[in-house]
Amino acid sequence: MDTILETKQLTIAFGGHVAVSEVNIEIERNTLKSIIGPNGAGKTTFFNMISGQLKPTKGQVFFKGKDITKMSPTQRTRLGIGRSFQITNVFPHLTCHENVRLAVQAQMKVFYNMFSHFSRLNEINEKASEYLKMVKLENKEKELAVNLAHGEKRKLEIAMLLALETEILLLDEPTAGMSLEEVPMILDVIRTIRDERKRTIVLIEHKMDMILDLSDSIMVLFHGKLLADGEPEEIMKNDQVQKAYLGGLQDDAS
Numbered sequence: 001m002d003t004i005l006e007t008k009q010l011t012i013a014f015g016g017h018v019a020v021s022e023v024n025i026e027i028e029r030n031t032l033k034s035i036i037g038p039n040g041a042g043k044t045t046f047f048n049m050i051s052g053q054l055k056p057t058k059g060q061v062f063f064k065g066k067d068i069t070k071m072s073p074t075q076r077t078r079l080g081i082g083r084s085f086q087i088t089n090v091f092p093h094l095t096c097h098e099n100v101r102l103a104v105q106a107q108m109k110v111f112y113n114m115f116s117h118f119s120r121l122n123e124i125n126e127k128a129s130e131y132l133k134m135v136k137l138e139n140k141e142k143e144l145a146v147n148l149a150h151g152e153k154r155k156l157e158i159a160m161l162l163a164l165e166t167e168i169l170l171l172d173e174p175t176a177g178m179s180l181e182e183v184p185m186i187l188d189v190i191r192t193i194r195d196e197r198k199r200t201i202v203l204i205e206h207k208m209d210m211i212l213d214l215s216d217s218i219m220v221l222f223h224g225k226l227l228a229d230g231e232p233e234e235i236m237k238n239d240q241v242q243k244a245y246l247g248g249l250q251d252d253a254s
């Protein structure tokens with residue numbers, strides 16, 4: 001297996017409460033891994049330790065074999081781990097194109113005074129348009145971000161995350177707060193990125209139909225522990241998972 005991300009014995013305690021307990025996981029490059037589990041299972045906390053927002057009490061995180069446990073979120077982003085909805089900031093009074101252009105510039109480390117070079121400017125503009133197209137917002141280039149629907153804003157955030165060109169995309173509940181009509185379009189965007197097989201996506205989601213549709217593999221957290229990890233069919237058949245979790249979740253999702 002071509003592992004891009006690995007955790008060893010990853011553990012965090014808040015006071016006396018162990019929120020994530022000795023989780024060992026390997027994530028294969030250019031696949032989509034979903035993290036599921038009931039409320040309070042430790043999914044976001046686990047994510048925060050991968051992105052660097054939280055430091056584990058015990059254990060390690062490896063990116064391409066390198067121990068990144070002590071690195072800051074910014075260092076991890078530079079290295080290739082991008083997280084949605086936290087590192088990207090949508091500026092409401094800039095257009096969609098301008099927002100994505102800022103992310104492209106950040107990635108290219110180009111500053112305003114270098115803009116005199118026209119070809120560079122064109123390149124940046126074209127890249128920004130490409131990313132907007134990838135998230136199917138090409139018809140909103142000139143729209144101010146503030147005027148976008150909630151689902152469109154999420155797509156814009158994904159475009160900005162893509163512009164950072166990180167190898168890993170950490171997506172924390174990308175459909176949260178979306179209307180039912182908006183969900184398929186974000187699903188479509190994530191599927192498009194997955195199908196290109198150029199990035200590794202790690203996804204936290206509650207919508208089971210979406211998880212089963214998109215995931216190459218699924219890890220299940222329960223009370224902070226890794227209950228199961230495998231392909232979607234295996235996970236669905238797993239007795240422990242069904243008992244502990246899936247029955248309740250399917251009820252919730254319906």
Ligand SMILES: Nc1ncnc2c1ncn2[C@@H]1O[C@H](COP(=O)(O)OP(=O)(O)OP(=O)(O)O)[C@@H](O)[C@H]1O
Pocket residue numbers: 014019037038039040041042043044045046
């Ligand atoms: N900063 C913190 N301080 C204290 N306890 C915390 C902190 N962050 C998380 N927890 C606790 O850790 C446990 C796991 O929380 P976490 O948010 O990771 O769960 P989750 O699986 O993402 O849940 P949800 O699906 O509801 O988002 C919970 O019991 C939560 O109360």
